[in-house]
Amino acid sequence: xxxxxxDVFVLGFAFKSVFVLAGGVAxxxxxxxxxxxxxxxxxxxxxxxxxxxxxxxWTYETTETIVSTLRRYLAPAVIGIPVWNLDALxxxxxxxxxxxxxxxxxxxxSALDVAAHDAWxxxxxxxxxxxxxxxxxxxxxxxxxxxxxxxxxAERLVAEGLEAGYTxxxxxxxxxxxxxxxxxxxxxxRAAGDRFVQVDANRGYKVDAALRQARxxxxxxxxxxxxxLNGFNLSGYRRLQAGSPVPIGIDESLRSxxxxxxYVRADAIGxxxxxxxxxxxxxxxxxxxxAAEAAGLELSLSGLTxxxxxxxxxxxxxxxxxxxxxxxxxxxxxxxxxxxxxVWRGGGKVAxxxxxxxxxxxxxACVRRHAIEGADA
Numbered sequence: 549x550x551x552x553x554x555d556v557f558v559l560g561f562a563f564k565s566v567f568v569l570a571g572g573v574a575x576x577x578x579x580x581x582x583x584x585x586x587x588x589x590x591x592x593x594x595x596x597x598x599x600x601x602x603x604x605x606w607t608y609e610t611t612e613t614i615v616s617t618l619r620r621y622l623a624p625a626v627i628g629i630p631v632w633n634l635d636a637l638x639x640x641x642x643x644x645x646x647x648x649x650x651x652x653x654x655x656x657x658s659a660l661d662v663a664a665h666d667a668w669x670x671x672x673x674x675x676x677x678x679x680x681x682x683x684x685x686x687x688x689x690x691x692x693x694x695x696x697x698x699x700x701x702a703e704r705l706v707a708e709g710l711e712a713g714y715t716x717x718x719x720x721x722x723x724x725x726x727x728x729x730x731x732x733x734x735x736x737x738r739a740a741g742d743r744f745v746q747v748d749a750n751r752g753y754k755v756d757a758a759l760r761q762a763r764x765x766x767x768x769x770x771x772x773x774x775x776x777l778n779g780f781n782l783s784g785y786r787r788l789q790a791g792s793p794v795p796i797g798i799d800e801s802l803r804s805x806x807x808x809x810x811y812v813r814a815d816a817i818g819x820x821x822x823x824x825x826x827x828x829x830x831x832x833x834x835x836x837x838x839a840a841e842a843a844g845l846e847l848s849l850s851g852l853t854x855x856x857x858x859x860x861x862x863x864x865x866x867x868x869x870x871x872x873x874x875x876x877x878x879x880x881x882x883x884x885x886x887x888x889x890x891v892w893r894g895g896g897k898v899a900x901x902x903x904x905x906x907x908x909x910x911x912x913a914c915v916r917r918h919a920i921e922g923a924d925a
Contacts, residue, residue: 549594549631549671554623554660555587556615557919561882567695567853581882582611583855584656585915586618588663590631596667597910598659598861601825601852606750606800609655617656621645626660631668634831637661641828651803654828655852661829662861662906669905676864676906680834684870686900688863690892691718691746693877699724699732706739712880713895716744716873721761722752722776730764737768744873746772748850751800753777755784762792772819772848775799780807785816797821797848804832805839812843819846822871824861825854837869850875856884856891859898860906863891867900874898886914 560580567576584600600618602611609617625644629636641660645652669676677683692709694702694717706717719736721729729747736745747770753761758776765773774797777784781801789796797819802808803826811817820840827833840847849871851862855878862876878884879892888909891901901907 549590549592549668550628551588551626551631551664552591553589554618554626555589556618556623557585557587557915558611558615559583559585559886559915559918560920561855563881564883565881566697567693567881581853582920584611584614584618584659585857586659586663587910587912588631588660588667590667590671592671594631594667594671596631596663596665596670596905597857598662598666598829599854599858600655600659601854601858602655603852606852607655607826608650609653613653614656614659617645617653618659622653622656622660631664631671634661634664637664638828638831651828651832654803655825657828658825661831662824665830666905673904675902675904676830676861677867677900680830680864680868683867683900685867685872688866688898688900689716689873690714690879690896690898691716691744691873691875691877692896693880694719694732694736696720696732699728699735702732702735703739706736709896713897715896717746718875718877719745719747720750721747722749726757726761729761733765733768733770742769744771746770746774748774748799748875749776751775751778755787758788759791762788762794762796766793770794772797774819774821774848775801777801780810782810782814782816785811786814789816789818795819795846799823799850800826802836803827805835808836808839808843812845817845819848821848821850822865822869823850823852824858824865825852830861830865833865834868837865841869847871848875851878853881854878855882856887857906857908857910860891860901860908863898863900864906886911886918
């Protein structure tokens, strides 16, 4: 089951509505949003697919860098490696694009890693969650993103989520100032009633402001305060973890298992947020989840507005570690038209796909027909 060939495609998707976070507008109805798809083929003919989501407002990888990294560096480096030898796969990718301050092009590496898992599972006739150690659950709640340019729009967006069948909500904060963010959260809570609400600042706060807000958020029954601070910031997160009545989750700053260990040693984390693409794929994500569980931490799981292909990968990881609810908001914002059958069937609940690998079937003819750019690596 050695890797024989890698194909790279770029598809464009229109957003259903504006998606805004602390770093700026991450998705707009008037601009196509790119997804980079990878098809991995083994010498025996088994195939697997993976997805990378260029998100310049969130990380440094763009469509152009992901494509060139995959085609020129990562794909040539992994040819000849068995898909089941994930350690060798990641070592080869890290020799080609070395870790530094970050893990080194994690989104591009994730697409190959997920494709390898998919191909391995298909070759064996087993789902990916079995390769990750098992399945603890098979149905999940998705959170509805309350991402607004004006806090006054929060009630309308929550109402849209309720009408769409969602019962859990995730408010994007960090861009309206303390008073504006608190207004947004209060409006979200009133509109959501006693349903689950968490907030995500995407690095939008300094320590003192985050502490003030955490105490205010507690009065509104917020379940999780995700990524308040920028950077690694051990001392800041230690202060925040000690003083916050709301659990503190870390996402963007939690790039690897060594990062997690430092947060644990410093008593600077309450909830570890898993993210398949941020951690360069399922192999490293599994290691991070294992370490977090061993440290007694709660786990959350988020995504990068992936299509249903990326959603399927996230569900496989969530199934193995019993993570719920999930901040996998792709279905809220984009349609997936290149799968023969969608994973998301509407509403705020989603089931683990059946079948080998990721459990989805890619319509390759559709991918090739609609690819903005597609060529062999």
